[in-house]
Amino acid sequence: MSRKADANGSPSVIVVGAGMSGLAAARALRGSGHDVVVLEGRDRVGGRIRTDEHGVDLGAHWIHGTDGNPITELVEDLGIPYSYVGGDSAYTGGFDSLDLFGADQRLANHRHKSRTLQLADEVLHELEQRAAIARKEQHPDIPLGEALRQILAECRFSPEDEQAVRYHLNVLLREDVAEDPDKLSLKFWEEGYLVYGYGDSVLHQGYQSVVDALAEGLDVRLGHVVTRIDTTTGRVRVTTERGGFDADRVLVTVPLGVLKAEVVRFEPPLPEAKRSAIDRLGFGTLNKIALHYREPFWPRDQYVFGYLCRDTDRYPTVVISMWKSHGKPVLVLLLGASLGREAETWSDEDVAAYAGVIVEDLFGADAPAPEHISRTAWSADPFARGSYTCIGVGSSSKDIGTLAEPVGDRLFFAGEGTNPYHWGCVHSAYESGLREAARISGDTTLYTPPSAGTSRRQSRNTDRVLRFARLRMTHIDERDLAERVACLREGVDPHGVRLFASLTDSELETLASMFDEIPFAAGDAICREDDAAHGVFIVAGGEVEVDFGGIYERAVVGRGAVLGHYDLFFNARTTSVTALGDDVTLFYLDHYRYQSFLHAFPDVLMLMMSDLVTRWEQLEGTLGSTTLSAPRRKTGAAQVALDGA
Structure with missing residues (x-):
């Protein structure tokens, strides 16, 4: 069947795939006057969106990041009801609201629950620090799992504490990213990912209501499995198992898993850059087991139950109650990555027994058997071959950008795996x-790249650093905290800039609580010339001597002096700093936590930038019109002076 340009000359378009991206494109193109046909291999629209006859979303479930999200705007325009459930895109409705059950099958108290998060924060802080160093120094990528094993070995947790840490890692990676750490990039697994406003929402009628509304009035051909796309001639030829279609343009929206399987043949073959990107990117799996009951026998006001009763690597981390969100007596288990793929091989009897253990651990031996169990098998689905895209080892969001690029002016690509802002x-x-x-x-009015949204990595780092500060404040007495705040309020760098002058008392308390206190004796080298800078020092007591490498006079500084804070701007090296007495005490904070603090309090960051300009001006005044040579790793005196302590 041939699709010709319409009377006004708009090119005809074939859209391959009737998932969210294909339907959104087809609807927009038709509204712009194009003749559009959508070819879908399944007997339904929606792709990886599927709401079953019981109203359970077996695929996509949440609007992740409700405020500012275009899906929120879409469902409001369509008149589709939704409800906010909270949380942080980890399906928990927010960790503070989570009911977490431990190895004794009892509900963990707040103190114990918070401690599990504290332990995980320590590991994740170290993990992100290593990833940041690897990016900055351009180290070869390694599996995220390899770095995690190194960190866990160094931490030497008790078995119970390691289980708690693995629980949080599984929430974050297995059940959110949907892939095992050994298949994820340490450097780039979430680098560049933007999130919209905090908190998730659910759709009362399921996500199927959205794709059904988008598909209304479109020419969608179900049961048309595309096998070949040929752009060698003047028009595009799309071959299906039920015949061929011609058009001026073709938009391919099949999942990355289908592209990886090479079940669609492209003539000519896709460019090497695109094929390489497809190979490097990962494609994770998130499966669900839905347990249907006559009525709820669990606490009706609780949205999510955390499950840490057994080996977390073999069991789900959360059990979701659809009674709280949808008024349906259904419990949903999430199983991601290799555990989710393994679950696809289990018999129905195995699934029932497995789910029964979990429900009894949470709600007691008297819990009834479900009337019905539904389950998914996304990796075995020939039209999906998994759930969604992730950043594999050696890959980055640049590969997603490469996948999004058109080939010539007739072959185009869309889908969640082509969105480098968030996949x-x-x-x-x-x-x-x-x-x-x-x-x-x-028509450029159809799409505007996200202008809102925050970095997911930075947002998580900020959350961790603020939790760290709250924890530290509980261990610092009021007098000590006041003394620290006074020291920071006096804080001035060697060039006279008061970095913390704009902070309020509460902000100063947050920052002050994060510093470690380190004593030094006379003659101790606090920093040595040309070492890599790694943290911020503030002199709390005594005096230290700073040697600027000959460009400036040596300086003796005391209480409140701020040293070593320029790592945000380039690969900083240290100058020589030496303790002058036996009563020297310094506050110390590693650069990574300091950077996270700066993201939370950008006024200090602006002062640092102003300070950097001041230092350049001072250096120019010292050197006159001398041109600086390109910086080298072994720097000369001028560069050492620039980098600071």
Whole structure:
């Protein structure tokens, strides 16, 4: 069947795939006057969105990051009801609201629950620090799992504490990213990922209501399995098991898992850069087991139950109650990555027994058997071959950008795995469909790249550093904290800049609580010339001598002096700093936590930038019109002076 340009000359378009991205693109293109046909291999629309006859979302479930999310705007425009459930895109409704059950099958108290998060924060802080160093110094990528094993070995946790840490890692990686750590990039597993406003929402009628509304009025051909796409001739030829279709343009929206399987043949073959990106990127799996009951026998007001009763690597981390969110007596288990793929091989009897153990651990031996169990098998689904995209070892979001690039002016690509701003979510797919509709039609009003949103990595780091500060404040008495705050308030760097002058008392308390206190004796080298800078020092007591390498006069500084805080701007090296007495005490904070603090309190960051300009001006005044040579790792005196202590 041939699809021709319409009377006004708009090119005809074939969209391969009736998931969120394909339907969004087709709807926008049709609205712009294009003749569009959508070819879908399944007998339904939605792709990895599927709401079953009981109203359970077996695929996509949440609007992740409700405020500012284009899906929120879409469902409001369509009149589709939704409810906010909270949380942080980890399906928990927020950790503070989570009911966490431990190895004794009892509900953990707040103190114990907080301690599990504290232990995990320590590991994640170290993990992110190593990833940041690897990015900055351009180290070869390694599996994230390899770094985690190194960190856990160094921590030497008790078996119980390691289980708690693994629990949080499994929430974050296995059940959110949907892949095992050994298949994820240490350097880039979430680098560049933007999130919208805090908290998740659910759709009362399920996500199927959204794709059904988008598909209304479109020419969607179900049961058309595409096997070949040929762009060698003047028009595009798309071959299916039920015949061929011709058009001026083709938009491919099949999942990355299908592209990896090479079940669709491209003539000519895709460019090497695109094929390499497909190979490097990962594609995770998140499966669900839904337990249907006559009525709820669990606490009706609780949204999510945390499960840490058994080996967390073999069991789900959370059990979700659809009674709280949808008024349905259904419990949903999430199983991601290799555990989720393994579950696809279990018999129905095995699944029932496995789920029964979990429910009895949480709610007691008297818990009834479910009336019905539904389950997913996304990796075995030939039209999905997994759930969503992730960043594999040796890959980055740049590969997602490469996958998004058109081939010539007739072959285009969309889908959640083509969205370098955020992948793996419904809004990722929706945005990509609008992006390609704008590209094909030339109508730039159809899509605007996200101008809102925050870095997920930075947001998590900020959350961790604030939790760290709250924890430290509980261990510092009021008098000591006041003394620290006074020291920071006096804080001034060797060039006279008062970095913390703009902070309020509460902000100063947050920062002050984070510093470690370290004593030094006379003659101790606090920093040596040309070592890598790694943290911020504040003189709390006594005096130290700073040697600027000959560019400036040596300086003796005392209480309140701030040293070593320029690592945000370049690969900083230290100058020589030496303790002058036996009564020297310094406050110390590693650069990574300090950077996280600066993201939370950007006024200090702006002062640091102003300070950097001041230092350049001072250096220019010292050197006159002398031109500095390119910086080398073994720096000369001028560069050492610039980098600071």
